[in-house]
Amino acid sequence: MALWIKRVLGVLLLIFALLTGILFVFFNEDVPDGHSPQKADEIANKMLKSLNNEAYQDSRYLEWSYRGGRNNYIWDKEMGKVEMSWGDYTGEIDLVNPSNSSVKEGEEQILGEEKEKLVKEAISNFNNDSFWLVAPFKIFDKGTKRAVVDLDDEKIGLKVTYTLGGDTPGDTYVWELNEKYLPERFRMWVQILPLKGLGATWEGWDLTESGALLPQYHKVGPLKLDLGTVRARKD
Numbered sequence: 403m404a405l406w407i408k409r410v411l412g413v414l415l416l417i418f419a420l421l422t423g424i425l426f427v428f429f430n431e432d433v434p435d436g437h438s439p440q441k442a443d444e445i446a447n448k449m450l451k452s453l454n455n456e457a458y459q460d461s462r463y464l465e466w467s468y469r470g471g472r473n474n475y476i477w478d479k480e481m482g483k484v485e486m487s488w489g490d491y492t493g494e495i496d497l498v499n500p501s502n503s504s505v506k507e508g509e510e511q512i513l514g515e516e517k518e519k520l521v522k523e524a525i526s527n528f529n530n531d532s533f534w535l536v537a538p539f540k541i542f543d544k545g546t547k548r549a550v551v552d553l554d555d556e557k558i559g560l561k562v563t564y565t566l567g568g569d570t571p572g573d574t575y576v577w578e579l580n581e582k583y584l585p586e587r588f589r590m591w592v593q594i595l596p597l598k599g600l601g602a603t604w605e606g607w608d609l610t611e612s613g614a615l616l617p618q619y620h621k622v623g624p625l626k627l628d629l630g631t632v633r634a635r636k637d
Contacts, residue, residue, distance in 0.1 A: 431599030433574050433591045436549020436561040445560050446541045446548055448583040457613030458539050460636055467630030468531040474630070475531065488527050495524045535616060535629060537575070538585050551576050558583065610634035
């Protein structure tokens with residue numbers, strides 16, 4: 403390798419290391435302290451009311467996409483099953499009894515250990531991608547703890563920690579709610595992200611067919627996470 407190429411690569415690596423260091427120093431935040439769990443539960447219930455939680459609970463089917471349409475879902479909440487496609491695969495995934503699931507690549511049925519592996523991958527994708535759609539409705543899930551967080555502005559801060567379930571128990575989120583208790587943003591302290599306290603918006607709230615309010619997209623810094631055509635219906 404030419405000497406000048408090595409020098410350029412060395413400079414680029416140094417710049418990358420410096421930028422990474424700056425990100426960790428200035429953008430990593432400790433999980434904020436919370437207080438008043440009883441008041442937090444009251445706030446959480448007001449948030450659910452603002453989102454028409456009763457209509458969400460009555461919604462049997464949810465449809466959306468993720469990762470630019472690469473992952474697509476039709477979730478039957480009542481049966482605990484989801485029709486989905488991800489990459490080159492399609493599947494009918496049983497979230498309650500994963501062994502009853504089926505996976506195809508094109509028209510070819512996949513069986514055995516490969517099927518087992520792909521079902522685990524599908525459920526992991528579902529857990530992540532559905533959270534970006536319905537996270538506010540999971541605030542009273544088993545194993546969750548809630549607290550009030552004092553924010554610098556006039557927003558309402560609601561902290562929730564998931565101690566059970568999903569792929570990464572222990573993750574914490576701090577919701578920022580407006581005066582109508584509608585979620586506008588949350589910050590994340592999650593195992594899969596190296597930057598702690600990273601923020602993401604919750605935008606494009608739309609009144610779906612079932613009457614539930616669901617988001618259409620999020621912004622994480624300059625990135626936009628589009629959920630495609632979001633639908634919620636009763637049948």
